[in-house]
Amino acid sequence: VFQKLREAALAYHLNRRWSKEQILRNYLNSIYFGNGAYGIESAARTYFAYNHDKCGTRGHDPCASMLLPHEAALLAGVVASPSAYDPIQHPVAARKRRDLVLTRMYEQGYLTRQMYEEAKAQELPTRDLLTFPKEDTDFPYFTSWVKQQVVDQLGGGQEGAQRAFEGGLRVTTTIDS
Numbered sequence: 001v002f003q004k005l006r007e008a009a010l011a012y013h014l015n016r017r018w019s020k021e022q023i024l025r026n027y028l029n030s031i032y033f034g035n036g037a038y039g040i041e042s043a044a045r046t047y048f049a050y051n052h053d054k055c056g057t058r059g060h061d062p063c064a065s066m067l068l069p070h071e072a073a074l075l076a077g078v079v080a081s082p083s084a085y086d087p088i089q090h091p092v093a094a095r096k097r098r099d100l101v102l103t104r105m106y107e108q109g110y111l112t113r114q115m116y117e118e119a120k121a122q123e124l125p126t127r128d129l130l131t132f133p134k135e136d137t138d139f140p141y142f143t144s145w146v147k148q149q150v151v152d153q154l155g156g157g158q159e160g161a162q163r164a165f166e167g168g169l170r171v172t173t174t175i176d177s
Contacts, residue, residue: 032161034082070119071099087124
């Protein structure tokens with residue numbers, strides 16, 4: 001009960017300070033989308049950079065702004081459960097979820113019938129097509145492992161990732177280069 005009261009108070013204060021657009025933007029920029037992608041831009045690059053030449057590089061549009069309907073629907077579906085709707089580990093569940101999102105987009109008038117049919121016919125990305133995020137470090141495997149340990153220590157899943165990546169943490173490791 002106290003947790004829900006705290007969440008309600010936080011939601012009230014957020015709504016008073018930030019617009020819905022700011023809340024959504026900050027949320028999408030901090031959540032985990034699976035396969036090492038934290039944030040919508042990282043997810044767009046991870047899953048769909050192969051389909052958008054030079055997206056996210058200097059002088060080009062961000063990958064997230066170039067997503068096609070089937071791509072956006074997949075990422076929107078993954079938000080609910082990055083592990084359960086991972087297109088690599090669980091392609092059947094991911095496709096069903098993506099198609100559900102596409103159906104809702106069609107029903108709400110965001111897609112024409114033709115766009116809807118074309119989007120549903122698209123294949124999911126495969127492991128060979130993914131562009132995994134690169135660690136800005138001399139020890140990417142170790143850094144990635146430490147990040148996962150921190151997320152797990154902070155509760156795991158979306159909540160743990162949000163706590164870990166919103167800043168304020170100082171992590172000391174035993175690595176000796």
